[in-house]
Amino acid sequence: xEDVEQSLFLSVREGDSSVINCTYTDSSSTYLYxxxxxxxxxxxxxxxxxxxxxxxxxxxxxxxxxxxxxHLSLRIADTQTGDSAIYFCAVYNFNKFYFGSGTKxxxxx
Amino acid sequence: xxxxxxxxxxxxxxxxxKLTVTCSQNMNHEYMSWYRQDPGLGLRQIYxxxxxxxxxxxxxxxxxxxxxxxxxxxxxxxxxxxxNQTSLYFCASSSISSGNTGELFFGEGSRLTVL
Numbered sequence: 001x002e003d004v005e006q007s008l009f010l011s012v013r014e015g016d017s018s019v020i021n022c023t024y025t026d027s028s029s030t031y032l033y034x035x036x037x038x039x040x041x042x043x044x045x046x047x048x049x050x051x052x053x054x055x056x057x058x059x060x061x062x063x064x065x066x067x068x069x070x071h072l073s074l075r076i077a078d079t080q081t082g083d084s085a086i087y088f089c090a091v092y093n094f095n096k097f098y099f100g101s102g103t104k105x106x107x108x109x
Numbered sequence: 110x111x112x113x114x115x116x117x118x119x120x121x122x123x124x125x126x127k128l129t130v131t132c133s134q135n136m137n138h139e140y141m142s143w144y145r146q147d148p149g150l151g152l153r154q155i156y157x158x159x160x161x162x163x164x165x166x167x168x169x170x171x172x173x174x175x176x177x178x179x180x181x182x183x184x185x186x187x188x189x190x191x192x193n194q195t196s197l198y199f200c201a202s203s204s205i206s207s208g209n210t211g212e213l214f215f216g217e218g219s220r221l222t223v224l
Contacts, residue, residue, distance in 0.1 A: 096168075
């Protein structure tokens with residue numbers, strides 16, 4: 001199977017940028033995703049990137065994909081207290097979805 | 110409203126007592142899957158289904174069964190629950206085909222405790 005790894009915690013101040021990193025092991029992964037989980041809720045898709053792209057920007061979110069290093073990152077500009085949540089990196093490969101352990105983002109006022 | 114519905118949301122049971130967690134989606138998605146979420150381990154896929162009558166094992170299938178008799182329903186069955194199956198379970202569905210992003214739509218989760 002695929003291994004997807006993330007750091008467990010990130011703490012930033014409101015207004016700063018947050019960068020959440022993820023590494024994966026299988027270079028044949030076709031779709032890569034970032035999901036957000038708020039307390040007591042299921043996961044919701046934040047953004048995604050295809051494996052043939054290097055970067056994708058969507059308002060405050062920027063996704064960078066380094067295929068050579070199998071590294072995916074999510075940058076949140078102007079982080080707000082409402083961005084506090086757990087962020088999961090996920091990859092899709094051969095009919096299966098693989099998730100990282102999730103990064104808990106804490107935004108301090 | 111497009112949604113994935115799981116029941117029950119909370120359940121406390123005892124070792125060995127068979128239980129079923131239901132999952133239903135109203136988006137006509139071909140793909141459905143079950144995950145368990147444990148602290149520090151993220152989400153791990155239990156089973157998935159590419160379409161009706163087609164199911165396959167994920168990474169942690171031991172102790173679980175599924176069925177896909179209808180497109181909208183994908184129940185998770187624990188024939189003889191054990192305490193190590195205490196977890197938060199999520200059902201999700203997706204329309205995975207050429208041109209789609211493969212976005213997973215998640216239910217709200219079912220918290221299961223096995224004593």
